Amino acid sequence: MNSLSKRSIPLLLASLLAACATPQAPHRTSASSSQSPVEIGIIAINDFHGALEPPKQSVNLANPDGTFTGVPAGGAAWLATAIDTIKAAHPNHVVVAAGDLTSASQLASSLYLDEPAVGVMNRIGLEFNAVGNHEFDRGSAELLRLQNGGCQKNTRHEPCRLEQFKGASYKYLSASTIKDDGQTLFPGTGLKTFDTPAGKITLGFIGLSLRTVPALVSPDALKGLRFADEADTINALVPKLKAQGADAVVVLIHQGGRTPDFNDVNGCKQFTGDIDPILDRLKPGVDVVVSGHTHWPYVCERAGPDPARPILLTSAGVYGELVTDITLRFDPKTHALVAKAARNVIVQSQPYTGSRGSISNTDRVARFAPKPEVASYVKRYVDDVVKETSRPAGHLSGPAIKTEGEGSWRGGPLGYLIADSQLGATRKLGAQLGFTNPFGVRTSLVPAKDGTVTFGQLYAVQPFNNELVVQTMTGAQILALIENGLDDQDTRQVIAPSANLRYSYDMRRPSGHRVVSLTLDGKPLVPTAKYRVASNSFLSEGGDFFVEFTQATDKVRAGIDVEAMEAWLTAVPMRQVPNDGRVTEIK
Structure with missing residues (x-):
């Protein structure tokens, strides 16, 4: 992002990504007996873009007089604590992402080929990530290295400059990214099964990029790849996940939309976007869609193929400034999904001074301390990058x-x-x-x-x-x-x-x-x-x-x-x- 006075409105849009007036205290599961619905938590992020340090941006809270209070948000160590806090509220949980975790990153991540961004995701316990368009920026060979680890040089930058890179402990999913041999670049789906008081409950995940990746990435980085239609891909995979025992299906897709009100992180009024035509073409069977790409936060119920069972659609904005807390409730006897809800949690971090002056902490939403393990890991790269800036x-x-x-x-x-x-x-x-x-x-x-x-x-x-x-x-x-x-x-x-x-x-x-x-x-x-x-x-x-x-x-x-x-x-x-x-x- 860049500009001065003539960019005042875009700057305002960026800094007013969202406002959250909903309570953010952790909520405890209600599954205290075999007769109670069984809760499973999905903790979702998107568009992290290697934001190791707080990005010096704010998420806005609405004030009674119509003004807004900016909340300093983001930073990997604070994000890790926020996710840990939400995990504690969900004994059964899974952490997922909807793409663009790497590339277009901060210097301390970008100069190291986003190895530290992957390292952060490993440390917060990410399990599945849909491949976004930016993950292809350095080509498929380098993306495969991020998954599998190693020090193979695929770009003009040297890999493994600070440590041996072991790769992502989470799984990239790319259901619509097809290689010349007809296979997907990464698996298209994943399963996670939870042992609950009511028995095993399984979530099925479909992860995919947006079909227009070729319009967003250099053709050289996409040689040997094609991108299939999103809705067709999802519709073909839902029955397969059901056959494998999935009690609910969650789509992780790097596509999204936005609302006119950028001050409501949990709003959905007048929602529009390229995700809508995809949802309109889905067949029954999809329960939740975790989206991204637009850098816009929202929590929506979209009609989908069955108006009686709307699809829950979410996005957590950008740069780890928010994290989405999704709760699914299942009937303890039939394992049928009976309820679903979501809220975006502001990752309040450290105060800073920006173009709008000093942005201070507030007690109106939860304050998160930086997680020491992640803070120490990030500091190694931030300190080391000083050498790079002087070369x-x-x-x-x-x-x-x-x-x-x-x-x-x-x-x-x-x-x-x-x-x-x-x-x-x-x-x-x-x-x-x-x-x-x-x-x-x-x-x-x-x-x-x-x-x-x-x-x-x-x-x-x-x-x-x-x-x-x-x-x-x-x-x-x-x-x-x-x-x-x-x-x-x-x-x-x-x-x-x-x-x-x-x-x-x-x-x-x-x-x-x-x-x-x-x-x-x-x-x-x-x-x-x-x-x-x-x-x-x-x-x-x-x-x-x-x-x-x-x-x-x-x-x-x-x-x-x-x-x-x-x-x-x-x-x-x-x-x-x-x-x-x-x-x-x-x-």
Whole structure:
């Protein structure tokens, strides 16, 4: 995520992920005799994204006057304690996830190929995880290594840098990810049986990715794989799980939706999303769907195939800031599922100071102490990454300055350098030009006297782990997005282009008509022609109000922005700071 004033609304959306006004004290099982319903707890997370340390984001609680109180949330050690607390309320329990536990991660996880994120999940007792789109970012061979362990090198980064990697103790599930030989990349289903006072009760799990993974991941990472229809896959597997003795079926799927009210972590009003068409096509037999992908928290009852038995649909937001506590109740004689309920629990962690000021702890929801074992494990990686931040990551001919003050809305040399690096990294995917947003540039890049820049400096410039996206746009759309940055609505941004795109503008002209000239490789852009444009994922999703990017088509994701910058700098002995006239203001 990245931006400044023009990103005020997206920042608010991110920081107001949810509000929880429901009590969060642990609840005890009511199964005290063979005549009482038997309770089984499902503890669910999604979209952890290697958030080893608290992400310095808040979940909001509604106040009686209509305002909100931010609750500092997230961090692996606090998440571990929250999960332990919920486990204590459910003698019979299972911990599951709906994907994207790794990649697009914090530096202390990302630089170690997310081995520590897997290590955290092992320590919190995760048992099943549906493979999300981000789990494919480094390719299927590397994903298989995360499951099976070992130190095979599948990327340009070295594995096992801090310790021998033993792999995930939990099981990846990928029911809809099909290899060339017709087999799934990982098993599609799993079973867990509980010995209860009423006898054995079994839960069946189906785990799968969203069908549109190929639109979200670089094609090179998906060679030899195809992604089947989600609903068809689920419908085919439910009878098989029932035949194996499953008393209830739980789907873990990396797809989801959202509600207009981002302040209610347990709400479902006006819910919409790509998960809905999947649910609409399910046949009877699915009881719970644990979802993700949208980073949105919710607890819903969706009609599904049988309105008399609605499907319980949940999501726990993002970065381990929430965890979903799901309770299933079974008839002790027939083992039929008779009731189900869920609530999202805020993982309150340590206070911090952010863009909205100081975010303090509150007694309105449970406070969780960091679990010592997990805290100690995370600290090893956080301390070790300091060495990585100081390593050389290329050479630059001079300072690439981020313009401050009144000129901060101009991309300038550093913005140009980033746009060039992103185009360079995506040429192989057909990119013809690149853009970056000035407000996504966080600090100047000033090399040492010999031109050396460190990886820590690069990460400080772009600390968001944004993915690169290549998308198709028309010449008219490209013109419109440039005009958007120059108009009189919201804060201006002179969007920074790659070296082969040049434009001039005149702020004396009417808003919406300020671009005077626009060329690519020396030729005017044709309004009806189609071009492949590289950007970061924040822009691609309409960030900083550049809504024109949301109209783009044929989107393909490829790598991380800071890695593209390092590759660009190290490709030559000394990278020159852009000092050309690619953007000119006519005065």
